[in-house]
Amino acid sequence: MPNLPAPPIPKILQPKPKRPGNGSTATPIEVAADTGISAVDWIDERTSLSGGVRWMLFRKVPKGINWFYTLGSATMFAFLNQAVTGVFLAMYYRPDASGGAYESVRYITDDVFLGQLVRSMHKWGASVMIILIFLHMGRVFFFGAYKYPRELTWVIGVVLLILTLAMGFTGYLLPFDQQSYWATIVGVNINGTGPFLGPYLSDFLRGGPEFGATTLSRFYAIHMMLIPGLIAALIGAHLYLIMKLGISAPPWLQGNSGNDEEVPDPELNSTVEV
Amino acid sequence: MPGAFEGETVTRRRFMGAVTHSAGGIAAAAFALPALGFAIGPLFSREPFNWQPIGYPDDFTEDQYSTKVITIVQGIGDAGNSIAYVRKRDPAIDKGKPNAYNHFVALSSRCMHLGCPVRYVPAAQRFICPCHGGVYDFTGQVVGGPPVRPLDHFFTRVHNGLVEIGPRYSVNFQLQEFSPRDPAQPLNGIGQYLYPKRFDTSILPKGSGKTP
Numbered sequence: 001m002p003n004l005p006a007p008p009i010p011k012i013l014q015p016k017p018k019r020p021g022n023g024s025t026a027t028p029i030e031v032a033a034d035t036g037i038s039a040v041d042w043i044d045e046r047t048s049l050s051g052g053v054r055w056m057l058f059r060k061v062p063k064g065i066n067w068f069y070t071l072g073s074a075t076m077f078a079f080l081n082q083a084v085t086g087v088f089l090a091m092y093y094r095p096d097a098s099g100g101a102y103e104s105v106r107y108i109t110d111d112v113f114l115g116q117l118v119r120s121m122h123k124w125g126a127s128v129m130i131i132l133i134f135l136h137m138g139r140v141f142f143f144g145a146y147k148y149p150r151e152l153t154w155v156i157g158v159v160l161l162i163l164t165l166a167m168g169f170t171g172y173l174l175p176f177d178q179q180s181y182w183a184t185i186v187g188v189n190i191n192g193t194g195p196f197l198g199p200y201l202s203d204f205l206r207g208g209p210e211f212g213a214t215t216l217s218r219f220y221a222i223h224m225m226l227i228p229g230l231i232a233a234l235i236g237a238h239l240y241l242i243m244k245l246g247i248s249a250p251p252w253l254q255g256n257s258g259n260d261e262e263v264p265d266p267e268l269n270s271t272v273e274v
Numbered sequence: 275m276p277g278a279f280e281g282e283t284v285t286r287r288r289f290m291g292a293v294t295h296s297a298g299g300i301a302a303a304a305f306a307l308p309a310l311g312f313a314i315g316p317l318f319s320r321e322p323f324n325w326q327p328i329g330y331p332d333d334f335t336e337d338q339y340s341t342k343v344i345t346i347v348q349g350i351g352d353a354g355n356s357i358a359y360v361r362k363r364d365p366a367i368d369k370g371k372p373n374a375y376n377h378f379v380a381l382s383s384r385c386m387h388l389g390c391p392v393r394y395v396p397a398a399q400r401f402i403c404p405c406h407g408g409v410y411d412f413t414g415q416v417v418g419g420p421p422v423r424p425l426d427h428f429f430t431r432v433h434n435g436l437v438e439i440g441p442r443y444s445v446n447f448q449l450q451e452f453s454p455r456d457p458a459q460p461l462n463g464i465g466q467y468l469y470p471k472r473f474d475t476s477i478l479p480k481g482s483g484k485t486p
Contacts, residue, residue: 098351181353185389186405192456195468200317202456207316209454209472212347212354214316 001051007058055243062249068143069247071136076235078129082167083228085122093174095220097213101176126168133164145248153241156234163231170223176216184219185211324348325431325438328360334378334437336364339394342380344428344439357383358428358439359394359401367413370449375429380439381414382426389457392425401425416447422460423447 016030026034044050061069092112094104108115137157140146146154173184188211192202207214328342339359347354359381363372368379381401383391390405400417401410408419415424424447429440442454446461452471455461459469 097353098349176353182390182405189389189456189458192469193458196470199456199459199469199472203317203472204314208319210347213350 001055004054004058007054059243059246061247062253064250064253065247066250068139071132071139072242075129075132075136076239078125078132079164079231079235081125082122082129085118085125086224086228088118089122090224093220095174095217097176097216101174101216105175105177126171129164130168133161137161142251143248144251149245150241150248153238153245156238156241160231160234160238163227163234167223167227167231170219170227173216173219174223181211184215325433325440327433327436327438328358329437330435331362331378331432331437334360334362336362338396339381341394342439357391359383360430360437360439375431375440377432378430378437380428380430382428382442384426384457386416386421386423386425386457387419414445415449422458423462424449426454427451 040050089108092104092108092115094100096104105119108119110116112118140154140157169184169187173180188202188205191205192198194201203209205215205218206212207218326344328344329340334340339361342358342360343355344358345354346356361379363377363379365372368376370376385392385403385405385408387403387406387408390403392401392403392408392410394401399412401414403409403419403421406420408421409417410421410425411417413424414427416422424445426442426444428442431438431440444452444455444461446452446465448462450461452461452466455469455471459465461469
């Protein structure tokens with residue numbers, strides 16, 4: 001682990017020097033702070049996590065950083081919103097093709113406390129996530145942040161984009177109303193137009209030659225378990241690569257050689273620590 | 275090989291490694307293969323199709339279509355139903371050879387563009403698809419819009435005095451019969467090879483004069 005400097009702490013949070021005399025004059029706030037610190041120390045002594053947390057939090061970023069760089073984190077926040085609201089929806093949803101699905105969604109919307117809010121957050125959050133992921137992809141592309149050594153980060157990002165679109169497609173069927181049903185029929189038939197393998201891909205999605213009883217359950221399992229697991233794992237890999245390789249400078253601030261190292265010559269003092 | 279005696283072909287280390295790897299492979303296959311079969315099994319399912327009664331022979335005429343609700347997937351209630359437009363065969367416009375399965379003409383309501391349900395408009399004698407504007411004429415032939423082939427037909431028969439509807443089959447622009455394909459897959463020219471027939475999903479009637 002590199003020997004990182006201790007972060008600058010504001011004066012008001014710096015530990016005060018101990019008063020003379022015995023320690024029984026400590027204020028309740030000092031006692032609470034000491035308890036918290038010793039709890040964190042207890043965990044850190046056994047896991048050595050503080051080194052890793054410092055590595056993650058006190059990274060250097062280049063000069064010229066702007067709000068476009070927040071789009072990636074915004075996309076992840078939208079994904080976390082979908083995951084949490086999805087968990088709460090899953091506590092009430094029934095994937096039953098003979099009417100139980102529609103009824104369970106109606107129950108969530110009408111009868112469950114804050115059900116309409118959670119369902120709406122999930123529905124609109126899906127559109128928000130798609131928009132943010134495309135904006136993030138556009139930002140990375142136009143800033144040239146996919147070039148060496150960040151090609152693998154870009155590839156993982158493309159796979160995440162495809163998985164996000166697949167989440168949208170499978171999730172759309174779950175309310176099982178007329179719009180969902182026919183949109184899925186149309187979507188699966190579009191898949192079927194690919195030559196040779198198209199019909200088999202359609203059959204695989206539908207679980208058979210016709211839209212049947214297993215199709216809704218299949219889509220539900222894909223939407224709830226298969227793809228979220230893959231997305232979580234790939235987000236972890238994507239974030240690790242980003243933190244390891246650093247943030248690249250905007251293209252108008254890169255040198256003539258196109259070198260976009262995020263830590264230029266320290267003597268030039270042009271690095272900003274966040 | 276390092277560590278091998280004279281003439282030894284497999285060291286004990288390598289043998290132990292190979293045995294452990296195969297044991298691990300067998301354990302992984304024991305749970306992975308059933309899971310894989312479970313996921314792709316439906317692709318290869320073959321189910322016999324049930325002939326469904328839809329009315330008496332006198333209920334249908336040659337010049338207008340009757341709308342009948344049929345069940346294409348059992349057990350899921352309304353989501354498994356579809357609509358068939360049925361009329362009596364008219365020798366003036368149905369030019370194919372008459373056999374036991376086409377005394378009545380039954381058209382599927384799935385548009386051959388992307389699968390939306392088409393609506394029969396009696397005043398215009400046309401089938402109109404609401405999604406993207408596909409139009410079919412009285413025989414199911416495409417007369418406008420994006421569909422890539424005419425409407426699918428169902429086999430029909432008269433059994434115990436009732437008209438029954440059977441498996442579906444697809445046609446191309448020349449009204450040549452094919453085994454059922456999904457919408458959006460054209461069947462002219464090389465279309466039938468680009469989009470091969472899937473494994474038979476229904477026991478088709480014998481003597482139906484079938485169908486590549």
